[in-house]
Amino acid sequence: MQRIILASGSANRKMLMDVLNIPYEIIPANIDEKLIRDSDLAKRAEKIARAKAENVAMKHKGIIISADSFAVHNGKVYEKPQTIEEAKQMLREESGNENSKLYAGVCYLDKQNSIDFSTCIVVDFSTRKFSEEEIEEVINKYPVLTWSGAFCPANTYGLTTISKVNGSLTGLTHGLPMEIIIPLLEKSGIKIKP
Secondary structure, eight states, X not given: OOOEEEXXXXXXXXXXXXXXXXXXEEOOOOOOGGGOOOSSHHHHHHHHHHHHHHHHHTTOOSEEEEEEEEEEETTEEEOOOSSHHHHHHHHHHHTTOSSEEEEEEEEEEEGGGTEEEEEEEEEEEEEOOOOHHHHHHHHHHSOGGGSGXXXXXXXXXXXXXXXXXXXXXXXXXXXXXXXXXXXXXXXXXXXXXX
């Protein structure tokens, strides 16, 4: 069997790969995502995912899976907050938001089987309202500075904040749309073992 590499240090993406019960390694890509820009946000997410995969492919052989995701609320892109105050402000702006989108770029490279695939899925979602007291609790309890928009639907508590989803569930929750990844792994001859 070919070596499988997840080009991401994300604990959330690792969680999804773990449930497939297949051997894989984690080798995070070493790129500066901020240098990759595009006015088309779907193209931007896809470009970042591809840059990560290609970065790892330069040094390692095998099947390489990479992803990039970020949320957009009312047209504003939310990346990881730099400070606790910024995280609080993001959560205030996200509270009760019915016009949110999650962009999840994904790239899958398998040179041995001539598979070179990348895309971006867009998930529409809404959040319920958060009180100031709830925001304070979230800030104190969870690693909000490690999450885009100070928000993580893969976190069990984060799931309780989502009021509506239209699109890929694993794309929204873990930034890795498994409805795309699993068929590609199968095309590469990898058997998933639940």
